[in-house]
Amino acid sequence: MNGPFALQMSRSQFAALTAELARRGDGRRESGAFLLSSTNVERPPGHKRTVVGFAFYDDLDPASLTGGITFGAIGYSALSAVCRAQDLCVVADIHTHPGSWVQQSAIDARHPMSAIPGHIAIIAPNYSQGSIRLRDLGLHVFHGDKTWESRYRNEVKEVLHLTGSYPFLRMAISALRSAFRAVHRSIKERGTLDVNARS
Template sequence: MSFSIARTMRRLLAPDHRLSCASHLWNRLLADLRERGGNRRESGAFLLGTTDGNRRHIMHYVLYDDLDPHSLDTGIVTLDGQYYGKLWTICRELRRGVVADVHTHPGSSHQSQSDSEHPMISVAGHVSLIIPNFARAPVSRDDIGIYEYRHDGGWNSISACNRKRFLHIGW
């Protein structure tokens, strides 16, 4: 039997969440996104972790430019498909899967046409997060764009009033 106090506490404190991340990991991710983007270009990462039904728990991340050194060169994220093999190798080594992706925008967290038409992972249920203002502090969960890929190739946008229930940052 597998028992986890942290998992039990998460379910008690945030019973409806679909995506969760420990606050120390989330803060480190935001700092890395800020650093990699240099406050002048987009940056991003694949979020790795575990899935339990519809619930996803972020436990690691892989920054796009650690996979593809040229992914941030144009100012927007452009990941060469040949580097996905490296991502899958990391997932196997860590025994984790991709539970979401995240990238920054210079202004708002609205999904661009390019984001919509070119998902990083095009599997129904995949979650994409967009952090506004190149992840400059403070980052409010209310300002994070949350998008879920649909079976028909479109996206569901998680409304501002549902973001706290969808994304849990804490335990």
């Protein structure tokens, strides 16, 4: 899906986001964040909204992680201050559920974190522990008037696009590089030793 609802973020952002949600939830409570996009980017019709940052619920409202999530007025004030100061706007939110269940609860569906049509509510399973893939998420597009359109499994990537290289690939490449450097160093050191031995 392109068009008004589609979002994009880099794979490394997505990996950082899901890891941070896991850390804040500590495997025993739900955690969440707003996904923010820049307001002063001209977006041609049909173009995806780019996620440029996150605002974690417990940074905005320190009392919000109660097992479930109770995000209060203090959090919304902090959120609008952040958005105003940095010319950002909320395009989506993400929160975690225990277990593999990524459908919205009745409370989730009745109380969108932003009531603007086109807002996207994402749910990550297992308190976001372990490696979370796009297909593990539930993605729910708000159409206003208590109406949501839900995407699961292969349909998630039609709305949320990940760009850039896979973080694990980058990690593997950087591990290879340091292995090469270590081999190179040891060859050089041995070379020096050999020269010394001959002199």
